[in-house]
Amino acid sequence: MVDLFFAAVVHLFEPHILVLVMLGVAIGLIFGALPGLSATMALALLLPVTFAMQPDAGIAMLVATYIGGVSGGLVAATLLRIPGTPSSIATTFDGYPLARKGQAIKALATGMVASAVGGLLGLAVLVGFAPVVARFAIRFGAAEYTALTIAALVLVVVLSESNLLKGLLAALLGLSLSTVGFAPIGAAQRFSFGNIDLLAGIGIIPFMVGLFAIAQIIREITEPGTRVKGKLDLEGAGVRLGEFLANGINMVRSAAIGIAIGVLPGIGGSASNLVAYGAARSASRKPEEFGKGSLEGIYAAETANNASVGGALLPLLTLGIPGDGVTAILIGGFTIHGLQPGPLLFRNEPELIATIYAAFLLATLALLLVQLLTIRMFPRVLLIPRHYLVPVLTLLMVVGVYVGEYRIFDVWLMLGFGVVGYLLERYGFPLGPMVLGFVLGTIFETNMRRALMFANGDWSIFVTRPISATLLLMAAVLLCFSVWNLLKARSRRQTVS
Amino acid sequence: MTRFWKAGLLAAGLLMPGTALAQVDYPVDTVRVFVPANPGGGTDAGARLFAEFFQKHSDASIAIVNQPAGGGVVAAQSVAEGASDGSVLFFFHAALHTANLFGQSPFSWESFTPLATTSEINEVYAVREDAPFDTVDELIAYAKEHPGELNIGSQLGGTTQVKGEALNQAAGGKMRIVDAGTESDRITALLGGQVDVISMSVANAKQYAEDGQMVVLALMNENPDPAAPEFPTTVSQGIDFSLPLVMTVYGPGEVDQAVVDAFDQIVAEIEADPEFAEALAKQSQAPALRGPEAAAEFLAREYKTIAGLLGK
Numbered sequence: 001m002v003d004l005f006f007a008a009v010v011h012l013f014e015p016h017i018l019v020l021v022m023l024g025v026a027i028g029l030i031f032g033a034l035p036g037l038s039a040t041m042a043l044a045l046l047l048p049v050t051f052a053m054q055p056d057a058g059i060a061m062l063v064a065t066y067i068g069g070v071s072g073g074l075v076a077a078t079l080l081r082i083p084g085t086p087s088s089i090a091t092t093f094d095g096y097p098l099a100r101k102g103q104a105i106k107a108l109a110t111g112m113v114a115s116a117v118g119g120l121l122g123l124a125v126l127v128g129f130a131p132v133v134a135r136f137a138i139r140f141g142a143a144e145y146t147a148l149t150i151a152a153l154v155l156v157v158v159l160s161e162s163n164l165l166k167g168l169l170a171a172l173l174g175l176s177l178s179t180v181g182f183a184p185i186g187a188a189q190r191f192s193f194g195n196i197d198l199l200a201g202i203g204i205i206p207f208m209v210g211l212f213a214i215a216q217i218i219r220e221i222t223e224p225g226t227r228v229k230g231k232l233d234l235e236g237a238g239v240r241l242g243e244f245l246a247n248g249i250n251m252v253r254s255a256a257i258g259i260a261i262g263v264l265p266g267i268g269g270s271a272s273n274l275v276a277y278g279a280a281r282s283a284s285r286k287p288e289e290f291g292k293g294s295l296e297g298i299y300a301a302e303t304a305n306n307a308s309v310g311g312a313l314l315p316l317l318t319l320g321i322p323g324d325g326v327t328a329i330l331i332g333g334f335t336i337h338g339l340q341p342g343p344l345l346f347r348n349e350p351e352l353i354a355t356i357y358a359a360f361l362l363a364t365l366a367l368l369l370v371q372l373l374t375i376r377m378f379p380r381v382l383l384i385p386r387h388y389l390v391p392v393l394t395l396l397m398v399v400g401v402y403v404g405e406y407r408i409f410d411v412w413l414m415l416g417f418g419v420v421g422y423l424l425e426r427y428g429f430p431l432g433p434m435v436l437g438f439v440l441g442t443i444f445e446t447n448m449r450r451a452l453m454f455a456n457g458d459w460s461i462f463v464t465r466p467i468s469a470t471l472l473l474m475a476a477v478l479l480c481f482s483v484w485n486l487l488k489a490r491s492r493r494q495t496v497s
Numbered sequence: 498m499t500r501f502w503k504a505g506l507l508a509a510g511l512l513m514p515g516t517a518l519a520q521v522d523y524p525v526d527t528v529r530v531f532v533p534a535n536p537g538g539g540t541d542a543g544a545r546l547f548a549e550f551f552q553k554h555s556d557a558s559i560a561i562v563n564q565p566a567g568g569g570v571v572a573a574q575s576v577a578e579g580a581s582d583g584s585v586l587f588f589f590h591a592a593l594h595t596a597n598l599f600g601q602s603p604f605s606w607e608s609f610t611p612l613a614t615t616s617e618i619n620e621v622y623a624v625r626e627d628a629p630f631d632t633v634d635e636l637i638a639y640a641k642e643h644p645g646e647l648n649i650g651s652q653l654g655g656t657t658q659v660k661g662e663a664l665n666q667a668a669g670g671k672m673r674i675v676d677a678g679t680e681s682d683r684i685t686a687l688l689g690g691q692v693d694v695i696s697m698s699v700a701n702a703k704q705y706a707e708d709g710q711m712v713v714l715a716l717m718n719e720n721p722d723p724a725a726p727e728f729p730t731t732v733s734q735g736i737d738f739s740l741p742l743v744m745t746v747y748g749p750g751e752v753d754q755a756v757v758d759a760f761d762q763i764v765a766e767i768e769a770d771p772e773f774a775e776a777l778a779k780q781s782q783a784p785a786l787r788g789p790e791a792a793a794e795f796l797a798r799e800y801k802t803i804a805g806l807l808g809k
Contacts, residue, residue, distance in 0.1 A: 044536045044563075141691045182567065185653050185676045187601045196574050200567030265681065319688075320701060321681040325535055332537030335780065342704035405564050407571065446678065453675040454648060454691050 001357075004350055005127050008358035017057050018366075021359065024064030025366045032072020033084045035213040035393070036205060036400020036414075039069020043329040047336070055337040059352075060359035062333045066326060067119065067363040070269060070309050071371075074111040074302060075378050079104060080393070082213040086204070086270030086439060087305035089432055090277035092212070094290065094297030101293055104379035109238035110295055111302040112371040114251065118303035119364035121255035122262070122310020126317075127357050131346060134318035137263045142451035143461045147471035148264070149444040152271050154475040157433045158482045159278030170429045174437025175444070177202055184446040197409040205404045206414040207438060209397050211431055214418025217394055219425075220386050238375075247299040250280050258304035262311020265323040269308040270439045274432050276304030306364075313360070317341055317353060521762045523557035524755045525584045530746075531562050531576050532588045533569030539618050539698065542780045543744040544588040547615045550773050554766040555759070568596055568654070573604040579749040583756035586612070587747040591656045591740075594803045599654045606800055609747035611792040612760045615767075616777050617741040617785040619699045619722045620657075622664060622714040622731075623706070625687060633667070633714050633734040636694065640671040650677030650692030657683075660696040660717060660740055662806045667736045687711070699725050700781030717741065724781060738802065743785055745792060757789045764788045 012018075024046070031042035042065050050058035073088025078095035091111060098107040125133065140148075157167040180191045181201025192198040254276035261272040280300035281290045290297050315321040320342035322328040331341055339345065339352050346353060381389070401414045421431060455461035463469045530548060534540035541563065548559040564572035569589060579585035587609060596602035622633070630636040640647050651661035653676040661674040672694070677686040683695040688710060699722050705711040716728040717740045731738060748756060767773050768786045777784055787795055 040536075047536070138685055138689045141686065141689050182601060187599045187654055196567070196570060200571045203566065265685070319684070320704065321685060322537075325537075328535060329537035332542065335542075338779070340700065340704065342701060343708040343710060344704045347708070405566055405571070406562050406575075407564070407566070446676075450676050450678070453673075456645075456673075 001127060001130075001350065001354065004354035005357050008351065008354035009361060012056065012060055012355065012358045012362055017060055018362070020053070020057055020061040021064040021362050022366050022370060024061040025068035025363055025370050028065040028068020028070075029072040029075075029367070029370065032069040033074075033076045034072075034396055034400060035076060035082050035084055035209045036397045036404070038085060038205065038326075038404075039066055039072070040325045040329060041403070042069050043326060043333070047329060047333050050333060051336060055339065055352075056355050056359075058337050059334065059339070059356060060362065062330060063356060063359040064363035064366065066330055067306075067309055067360065067367055068370075069326065071115045071119075071306060071367055073305075074115065074371075075108065078107045078111060079378060079381050081216050082393075083208070086208055086435060087268075087273055087308070088301070089212070089270075089435060090273040090301035090304075091298060093277065093301070093432075094292070094294045095301075097291070098293035098295075098298070099379070099382065103293075104382060105238060105375060107293075107298060108375050108378065109372070110243075110298045112368060112375070113239050113244065114247075114299045114302035115306045115371075116364055116368040117251050118255050118258060118306030119309060119360075119367070121252070121303070122259050122307040123357065123360050123364065124310075125259050126310045126314055126360070130314050130318050133263055133314055137265075137315055138319070140264055140467070141465070142447040142454060143465050143468040144471070145264070145266075145447035146444060146451055147462060147468040147475075148267070149440040149447070151471040151475040152261075152267075152275055153433065153436060153440060154479050156271075156274045156278050156436050158478050159282045163428060163430070164482055164486055166429045167433045170424065170431065171433035171437040173429075174434035174439075175441040177207070178438045178441025179445070184442050185449050197407070202413060202438075203404065203410055204439065206401050206410040207417055208435065209401055210414040210417025211421035211435065213393070213397055214414060215421030215425060217390055218418060218422040220390055243295055247296060250283070250296055250299050251303045253279060253283070254300040254303040255307035258307030259311040261304075262308030262323070263314050264311075265315055265321050266443050267440070268312055268324050269305045271436060272304045272308045272311075273301040274436055276300045277432075310360070313356070317356065318346060319343060320345070521555045521759055521766060523555040523583065523759045523763070524753065525582050526557055528557050528559045528584055528586060529562050530559055530586045530588050531564055531572040533565055533572035533592075534563065535565045536563050539742070539780070539782070540588070540590065540744065543616050543618075543782055546773075546776050546780065546782075547588070547744070547746065549776070550767045550770065551763060554770070555763050568601060569593065570596065570602040570604065573602060573608070576747065576749055577604055577608045581749060581751040581753050581756075583748060583752065583759070585749060587749075588744065589747070590742045590744055591659075591799060591803060593745075594800045595654065595656050595659060595807075598804055598807055598809050601654060606745075606747070606796045608750055610750065610752040610757070610789075611745065611796050612748050612752070612757065612789050613746040613764050614785050614787040614792045614795060615744045615746060616782040617743045618782050619716055619718055619725075619741050620660065620696050621699060621702045621716045621728055622660075622694055623687065623697055623702050623711045624694050624714060625690070626710055626712055628693065628712065631712050631714070632729075633664075633731070633736060636714060637668040640668040644671040645673060647672040647694065648675045648692040649673065650675060650683045650686050650695040652676065652678055652683070656740075656742065656803075657696045659803050659806050661694075663717075663736070663738050663740065664694065666806070698781065699728070702728070723783060724778065738806070740802070741785070743795070743799065744782075745796065761788045 028042050031037045073084035077083040077088040077091040078099050081092045081096040083089045095107045157171050257276040258272040261267050277300050280296050281287050312323045316327050322331050401410050451461050532544045576585050576587035597605040630639050649661040649672050651657040665672045677683045677692050686692045687695045702713050706713050713728045715731045717731050719732045719739045774784050
């Protein structure tokens with residue numbers, strides 16, 4: 001595969017394909033950056049455009065758009081504290097504080113370099129080990145998914161947040177919200193109050209955009225002085241080699257988390273950046289800097305979400321199994337270009353696989369290039385007076401959320417969650433665990449019920465399967481450990497007073 | 498920002514329908530087709546291909562609106578009480594019947610006006626390559642010897658539950674029907690050894706069968722699939738049912754006669770167009786064209802079959 005891969009890279013090195021890859025990356029970046037628009041939409045829009053192209057050019061452009069879309073969240077997350085996609089939630093934790101300190105360029109450049117490293121590490125695993133990893137991923141059954149969602153939630157609550165109780169409550173709130181609408185298995189209607197719009201459940205896009213973007217708009221309006229004051233350091237230093245090297249282990253760990261979570265269909269980038277962030281914080285020598293502009297935090301989040309792309313493509317190409325909405329469209333695109341992803345693809349058409357890998361490589365490099373070329377444009381956003389910025393952003397969000405499913409209901413939902421997000425943040429409830437609870441809630445519920453169905457109602461399935469048992473044990477130990485820490489800290493406080 | 502708009506304009510330009518040939522006069526210029534599925538899947542692909550050929554043979558242009566929320570209930574609501582002039586249409590398949598029968602949706606096929614069926618996707622029953630049965634008969638015999646041991650992976654509440662029920666009834670109810678989610682999830686569950694039989698599309702089954710990971714027990718149709726003539730049908734193995742996934746176009750509850758007439762002609766035009774079958778074949782679908790009247794008869798039959806299998 002490796003030699004075919006390099007042959008394909010050379011083959012794709014044609015001017016018109018390079019232009020298409022750049023264009024795909026740029027379109028993806030813009031869709032990923034704007035709250036409400038997403039990589040899914042960018043692909044859906046471009047899909048018909050690629051019909052007319054040669055298969056390799058069309059596929060290269062689709063892959064490039066996908067990668068651009070996943071990475072686009074970085075800019076808005078860093079500069080505006082608005083994550084364009086769930087994959088860049090953790091980027092807001094440290095990117096935004098750093099940008100507000102006047103080091104916007106440094107924050108962005110760090111994120112861009114980390115994205116490229118994450119993408120390349122993900123690609124390396126894809127090229128080198130795809131069939132092996134795919135065989136492992138298939139053993140991940142319903143019980144394992146159940147245990148993994150619990151472990152991921154506990155990990156994020158415990159590791160990345162300072163207030164354990166509020167973190168847990170936020171995660172539970174997210175879990176509860178994910179139960180609105182039809183039960184994922186069977187026809188039970190929950191919290192719908194006879195309303196057809198609620199029956200359909202709460203969409204991830206209005207939920208996310210409301211919670212983060214609208215809440216941020218409310219903060220912009222109500223709280224004076226959230227803007228950067230004084231002169232913005234646009235020249236400021238970018239990435240230093242020393243910092244990059246110091247984050248080597250951090251990046252490898254985050255990429256490993258990103259790939260591992262990305263490989264599992266259904267979970268993907270939205271969880272990996274939060275989990276990697278939590279892991280980086282707990283491993284850091286300076287955990288107190290996290291949340292205040294720590295470079296380690298940016299490295300972790302951005303490496304993990306781009307590494308997830310390589311992970312997500314793995315089951316897609318080896319088994320024909322899409323992990324999420326974006327990869328499902330990608331499959332549609334591949335099919336139209338005469339490429340049926342599935343187990344035969346690897347054996348019958350390794351050249352096509354190599355083309356996809358090569359497109360991945362080119363897109364990752366094009367991404368870095370496009371981002372670095374435009375890096376000095378974006379921080380000026382911080383200098384735009386808010387009476388221009390706020391209405392434009394709000395308009396974009398309303399339109400973006402509406403065109404997702406063409407439902408006005410979603411717009412109201414988004415505005416409602418804006419108020420909820422604003423209040424939660426104001427009273428110190430972290431939003432990361434809440435989003436993760438919401439995203440993982442359905443996966444958790446579905447898989448738990450499936451596992452019980454497979455086992456004929458026997459709960460021991462969760463502890464008799466080794467992977468599931470290990471994950472649950474890990475979650476339990478983590479939780480006990482932090483509750484113990486909490487109690488110790490409390491009793492110390494009491495003795496002092 | 499400018500780049501964004503440029504990209505949008507570029508895409509819009511390329512999406513514009515080409516000038517059409519012999520065209521049927523459709524009562525309105527622009528039609529919105531609500532599709533209760535995400536872009537990229539079989540239902541969406543069927544809708545987009547139908548839209549392409551509808552535009553080719555009529556003077557109307559079509560916009561596809563994907564509204565997957567609530568398993569179709571939202572899209573159904575958008576259309577059921579829409580304008581009667583043919584400007585809003587609904588594109589779906591037998592999941593409309595199952596959602597209604599399972600109480601997940603107040604809309605049945607009779608809430609709409611059937612206008613056409615367009616294409617069909619065949620499905621098969623597949624098992625792991627190392628399973629101790631290679632035919633439907635062997636599976637049934639095994640199930641009867643080991644009652645309650647075999648799991649049929651279906652999506653509960655969906656059309657595949659019906660397919661599971663059909664097979665289970667043939668085996669005297671000796672198997673268990675469990676939820677294993679979407680087709681992708683079912684494939685993983687089967688290969689991972691969590692379930693023993695699944696229903697899946699012919700396109701995927703061909704790959705896994707050729708790769709030696711799965712054995713196809715039966716194609717759920719009376720006639721073999723032209724794309725996979727090697728798969729034996731259910732009917733040839735003594736199980737008397739045929740359940741291809743047939744894509745259907747509906748209008749709202751009330752539809753003007755002019756729309757129905759136009760559909761009659763457009764369906765006939767598409768039927769005469771050999772390119773339609775070719776384009777469908779690329780998506781592993783086969784033409785199944787019926788005009789308004791034939792579609793209504795077909796749907797009544799389909800609904801009855803499914804209700805019967807579910808005991809409702």
